[in-house]
Amino acid sequence: MLSSYTSGIVTIGDLPLGGNYPIRIQSMTNTDTNNIDATIAQTIRLVNAGCEMVRITAQGINEANNLALIKKGLKAKGINIPLIADIHFNPRAAEIAAGIIEKVRINPGNYADKRDSHSNLTLKAYEEELERIAERLHPLLAICKQNGTAIRIGTNHGSLSGRIMDRYGDTPEGMVESALEFGRICLHEGFRNVVFSMKSSNVRVMVQSTRLLAQKMQSEGINFPIHLGVTEAGDGEDGIIKSAAGIGTLLEEGIGDTIRVSLTGAPEIEIPVAIAITERYNASRKQKKQGITDLPTPVNKQFDRRETIAVSGIGGNNPVAVITETNGVKYLVDEHFSATQSLPDHELQLLHWIEGNAAQMRKQLENIKSESKKPSILKNKYQTDNLLRFQVDSAIDFGSLLVDGIGNAIWPLAPKLQPDAVNHIAFAILQATRARITRTEFISCPSCGRTLFDIETTLQQVKAATQHLKGLKIAVMGCIVNGPGEMADADYGYVGAGAGNVTLYKGKNIAYKNIPQIEAIPRLIDMIKQSGDWKEQEESNAG
Numbered sequence: 001m002l003s004s005y006t007s008g009i010v011t012i013g014d015l016p017l018g019g020n021y022p023i024r025i026q027s028m029t030n031t032d033t034n035n036i037d038a039t040i041a042q043t044i045r046l047v048n049a050g051c052e053m054v055r056i057t058a059q060g061i062n063e064a065n066n067l068a069l070i071k072k073g074l075k076a077k078g079i080n081i082p083l084i085a086d087i088h089f090n091p092r093a094a095e096i097a098a099g100i101i102e103k104v105r106i107n108p109g110n111y112a113d114k115r116d117s118h119s120n121l122t123l124k125a126y127e128e129e130l131e132r133i134a135e136r137l138h139p140l141l142a143i144c145k146q147n148g149t150a151i152r153i154g155t156n157h158g159s160l161s162g163r164i165m166d167r168y169g170d171t172p173e174g175m176v177e178s179a180l181e182f183g184r185i186c187l188h189e190g191f192r193n194v195v196f197s198m199k200s201s202n203v204r205v206m207v208q209s210t211r212l213l214a215q216k217m218q219s220e221g222i223n224f225p226i227h228l229g230v231t232e233a234g235d236g237e238d239g240i241i242k243s244a245a246g247i248g249t250l251l252e253e254g255i256g257d258t259i260r261v262s263l264t265g266a267p268e269i270e271i272p273v274a275i276a277i278t279e280r281y282n283a284s285r286k287q288k289k290q291g292i293t294d295l296p297t298p299v300n301k302q303f304d305r306r307e308t309i310a311v312s313g314i315g316g317n318n319p320v321a322v323i324t325e326t327n328g329v330k331y332l333v334d335e336h337f338s339a340t341q342s343l344p345d346h347e348l349q350l351l352h353w354i355e356g357n358a359a360q361m362r363k364q365l366e367n368i369k370s371e372s373k374k375p376s377i378l379k380n381k382y383q384t385d386n387l388l389r390f391q392v393d394s395a396i397d398f399g400s401l402l403v404d405g406i407g408n409a410i411w412p413l414a415p416k417l418q419p420d421a422v423n424h425i426a427f428a429i430l431q432a433t434r435a436r437i438t439r440t441e442f443i444s445c446p447s448c449g450r451t452l453f454d455i456e457t458t459l460q461q462v463k464a465a466t467q468h469l470k471g472l473k474i475a476v477m478g479c480i481v482n483g484p485g486e487m488a489d490a491d492y493g494y495v496g497a498g499a500g501n502v503t504l505y506k507g508k509n510i511a512y513k514n515i516p517q518i519e520a521i522p523r524l525i526d527m528i529k530q531s532g533d534w535k536e537q538e539e540s541n542a543g
């Protein structure tokens, strides 16, 4: 168990990150990096929205060189925001970018390794691979040292190297080791300007791997700041809730120094969500920095899921319930928000009532004896009439417990909001934390300079065709280079394969390669039908 984790401080340009500095907000452009004017214009929109660092794709040498023009153009407009180059596969692009801008993000899964390049390596061969990686990293570290450039070593659940997969599998241990191998090389070379991240589109995997990273770093005496984010979170409310649940769970535990909320669409829409998340924590970090004590300390305890008896449809083998109240009567609602069962007053004392925000609920849960068989109701009241505030706060308060399998029912009370909106959010929180699956899960990347089609419109079209297929995971990804890896555990994938073309995946296998986009959705539907996963609309609603 982690007792406490305080990161060291890394400076990105003039911006200090880590320690008790505020949690920094970052995002990423989705323009073509070779379109200098469009990238500058989008960066300015992000800055005006409150973004503190902007990441830009630099997939090749041209894009990396163009970062100099983008930086110059921003400077000419009086904007001095730290820029981050996003690198995959191309060490030369990283080396060029490191001489131009303030931070370079590399993916240890594909910087020096190929995904399928190794299997059954002996210990000696594994060590030799690490030496090869050290040689590959050496020139980049030399440039970073010379220019004061920082590096983020960003592991993605879906793009681990073949070498790591062979030894650890697709696990949080593998994700952590993938980053630590690179981090240890940096330290060996005397380079400490490093930030780590563990990302996944699965909130539970993202939380578990980042917790494990913090524990391992602590045991090895490493204290690099940590970047938090849920990848391919999707769009709209589902994306907001997934991001808030994953990022907020870790911030509640005192883990995390910078965040990116990744939503499909224009990147500016991510910033108000990121502000709503960081607002919960930045005031206390400021007080800590000023030496003001007597602040609530984060509760790091994780809990074992207890066995419970069933009481009025709650606990036992029942799925996690959603409670609501009308005219003083409490009842459970199903995913279509119809009342299914009322909670009689005489049964209320057979339940543990846990009430408050995430930290308060965790404290109360500590007092429940592990042998108690009473189900727990998690309850909190929100007086806001601001929908985003409610989405973020309820996702963090309930999500941070549900992600560990804690809670048999949730009861978010928001008297100033529409009851159906509140119920919708409650089920989205259960879905995001995989506590109860009642919808199709859409995994979609935020898009970037590699995307060659209108991903927002396409996602809406794919959703319209498949959103009744409860429990299926369907990915819509912008590019064939990273999309297949990053869509991780999707059942079906719709991946951009070049201008006007799409490649469809069934699991990790290609089903249709390079088909015209116009044919893609009908073929996707056919493929789901042939696999036996299709249901007609009424049939699935009836379930």
Ligand code: SF4
Pocket (backbone or CB within 6 Å): 445, 446, 447, 448, 449, 450, 451, 477, 478, 479, 480, 481, 482, 483, 486
């Ligand atoms: S999957 Fe999406 S966000 Fe990731 S590199 Fe490709 S287009 Fe960009």
